[in-house]
Amino acid sequence: MEENLKQILDRLKDETSYARNPFDIEKIRVTYLGKNGLITQLKKKISKLPAEEKPMAGKLINETSKKAEKTLTQKSETLKKELLKQKIAEETIDVTAHFENHDSGHLALINQTLEELETIFQNMGFDVVEGLEIDTVKHVFDDLNSPADHPARSTSDTFYITDDILLRPHTSSMQIRVMNEGKLPIKMVSAGRVFRNDEVDATHSPMFHQLECLVVDENVSMANLKATLETFIKEMFGDDMQLRYRPHHFPFTEPSLEVDATCPVCRGEGCPACGNTGWSMELLGGGMVHPNVLEACGIDSEKYTGFAFGLGVDRIAMVKYGLNDIRLLYDNDKRFLEQF
Numbered sequence: 117m118e119e120n121l122k123q124i125l126d127r128l129k130d131e132t133s134y135a136r137n138p139f140d141i142e143k144i145r146v147t148y149l150g151k152n153g154l155i156t157q158l159k160k161k162i163s164k165l166p167a168e169e170k171p172m173a174g175k176l177i178n179e180t181s182k183k184a185e186k187t188l189t190q191k192s193e194t195l196k197k198e199l200l201k202q203k204i205a206e207e208t209i210d211v212t213a214h215f216e217n218h219d220s221g222h223l224a225l226i227n228q229t230l231e232e233l234e235t236i237f238q239n240m241g242f243d244v245v246e247g248l249e250i251d252t253v254k255h256v257f258d259d260l261n262s263p264a265d266h267p268a269r270s271t272s273d274t275f276y277i278t279d280d281i282l283l284r285p286h287t288s289s290m291q292i293r294v295m296n297e298g299k300l301p302i303k304m305v306s307a308g309r310v311f312r313n314d315e316v317d318a319t320h321s322p323m324f325h326q327l328e329c330l331v332v333d334e335n336v337s338m339a340n341l342k343a344t345l346e347t348f349i350k351e352m353f354g355d356d357m358q359l360r361y362r363p364h365h366f367p368f369t370e371p372s373l374e375v376d377a378t379c380p381v382c383r384g385e386g387c388p389a390c391g392n393t394g395w396s397m398e399l400l401g402g403g404m405v406h407p408n409v410l411e412a413c414g415i416d417s418e419k420y421t422g423f424a425f426g427l428g429v430d431r432i433a434m435v436k437y438g439l440n441d442i443r444l445l446y447d448n449d450k451r452f453l454e455q456f
């Protein structure tokens with residue numbers, strides 16, 4: 117047995133010398149010292165030996181087992197040190213080396229403005245709803261009480277894909293989709309791209325961004341609309357901003373209004389940016405949701421009222437940052453983008 121144990125131990129040491137990782141060591145450990153390992157099997161045979169041979173056999177097997185365990189442990193520690201040394205060498209960063217510097221990117225001004233708008237309304241308790249950029253005539257015009265001869269329905273204003281499908285010219289279609297869900301009360305905003313057949317100039321683009329706001333509940337009044345607008349404008353532009361309301365007509369609201377804000381450059385004093393009027397360009401339009409719109413969506417207009425307004429995100433950005441040309445937002449001029 118002594119010679120057999122010596123051969124087993126020599127074979128274990130030989131195999132261990134070729135091990136290259138902890139997995140190899142564990143495999144060798146199982147082969148020799150595992151539940152069915154070679155040395156373990158010899159331990160099980162001690163009980164079958166003559167009584168006078170058992171003490172010596174037990175001693176030899178235990179010594180061999182300890183030597184095998186020591187050999188495996190030493191090799192395992194050596195491998196761990198070598199692997200750690202290799203990892204440190206591969207991952208070491210030379211802090212004295214000169215690397216090419218790359219500027220960090222950031223959101224474009226339009227996306228910054230969109231995020232700021234949505235955050236303001238979320239803080240006011242509004243839900244943010246995603247909208248479809250390709251929609252139907254029913255959602256975009258019919259259910260919004262737009263008459264058949266409304267100029268916005270013409271191909272000179274709107275991009276049609278088929279007679280019934282088009283690129284949405286406003287985000288107001290999301291009012292219809294949300295109201296059609298029938299979950300009341302409603303307090304939502306939806307922002308995104310819209311498309312109109314406009315010539316490109318300093319204040320127009322065939323693609324721009326809008327944000328739509330809708331509230332429907334019992335006893336909603338024009339006072340609620342004005343309070344919401346006042347809160348929003350002051351959060352966006354500052355507490356000293358004032359609003360001016362002008363009567364207007366929209367087919368989907370009644371009564372309707374347009375809203376101007378004091379010039380953010382001169383704060384109402386009058387300057388070249390506002391034509392010395394003290395007021396910025398028209399900021400948004402809205403009003404009380406027309407009863408026909410509520411009824412088209414299955415909402416009882418005798419019980420429920422609501423207000424809605426839509427604003428141009430691009431225009432908000434232009435007013436807030438004093439821009440005089442909408443094309444600056446889309447030209448990808450790095451000199452402009454880096455300012456924001």
